[in-house]
Amino acid sequence: MKILAIDTSSKICSVSILEDNTLIIEKHNNDEKTHSQKLLPLIDLTLKEANLTLSDINLLACCQGPGSFTGIRIGISTVKAFADVKQIPIIGVTSLESLAYNIKENSLIATIIDAKNENVYFSMFELVNNSYTQIIEPISDNIHNVINKINSLSISNNSKKLVLVGDGSVIHKQLLENNILNINFATNKENEQTSISIGLSAFDKYNSNLYTPQYSISPIYLKKSQAERSLNGEK
Numbered sequence: 001m002k003i004l005a006i007d008t009s010s011k012i013c014s015v016s017i018l019e020d021n022t023l024i025i026e027k028h029n030n031d032e033k034t035h036s037q038k039l040l041p042l043i044d045l046t047l048k049e050a051n052l053t054l055s056d057i058n059l060l061a062c063c064q065g066p067g068s069f070t071g072i073r074i075g076i077s078t079v080k081a082f083a084d085v086k087q088i089p090i091i092g093v094t095s096l097e098s099l100a101y102n103i104k105e106n107s108l109i110a111t112i113i114d115a116k117n118e119n120v121y122f123s124m125f126e127l128v129n130n131s132y133t134q135i136i137e138p139i140s141d142n143i144h145n146v147i148n149k150i151n152s153l154s155i156s157n158n159s160k161k162l163v164l165v166g167d168g169s170v171i172h173k174q175l176l177e178n179n180i181l182n183i184n185f186a187t188n189k190e191n192e193q194t195s196i197s198i199g200l201s202a203f204d205k206y207n208s209n210l211y212t213p214q215y216s217i218s219p220i221y222l223k224k225s226q227a228e229r230s231l232n233g234e235k
Contacts, residue, residue: 007098035070
């Protein structure tokens with residue numbers, strides 16, 4: 001199965017092609033402001049360098065968010081257009097889930113993405129023998145409340161290694177270290193959101209029969225846009 005995966009939810013616009021769970025090629029651009037101009041040429045370049053066309057693709061994978069509101073819409077509208085034209089199935093993956101797939105060692109994985117003003121997007125997963133299970137649904141919350149959630153879960157699973165991944169874990173590293181025992185932080189590379197992990201997660205979901213012909217991909221924002229918050233006097 002050839003998978004075309006894209007991620008436009010962060011400042012990095014990433015496009016990958018995988019054969020099942022093996023990477024064929026990955027290309028990226030790190031200027032968030034040009035996602036709308038760069039995504040289609042980047043997809044075209046990636047396909048050409050892999051000697052493939054869109055007709056060779058068996059599965060489309062896209063990040064649903066949370067993350068950049070504009071970037072998420074660009075990515076989803078692009079894969080929906082491809083799917084309509086070529087009748088290719090789509091699998092949606094959250095940015096929090098894709099970060100979990102950057103970690104390969106059996107562990108509890110807390111994925112944390114910065115959402116400004118001490119707020120973060122957060123979820124938790126358990127990885128056992130290459131199988132990822134989501135144990136806390138994606139939420140938007142204050143970092144202090146997230147610390148309490150991590151502590152509650154890690155205490156009840158104190159025999160498991162706890163790994164924190166995502167830019168939120170980097171920004172709030174000192175606070176997390178001071179309030180959570182026995183934590184491990186992902187490497188800089190593991191903290192990057194890329195389409196590679198989107199493709200890996202989508203492949204697992206497809207093989208777990210989580211896709212049906214009626215499956216519909218839609219954005220997952222978890223919080224209001226900055227414009228909506230400003231209008232309501234919120235941070």
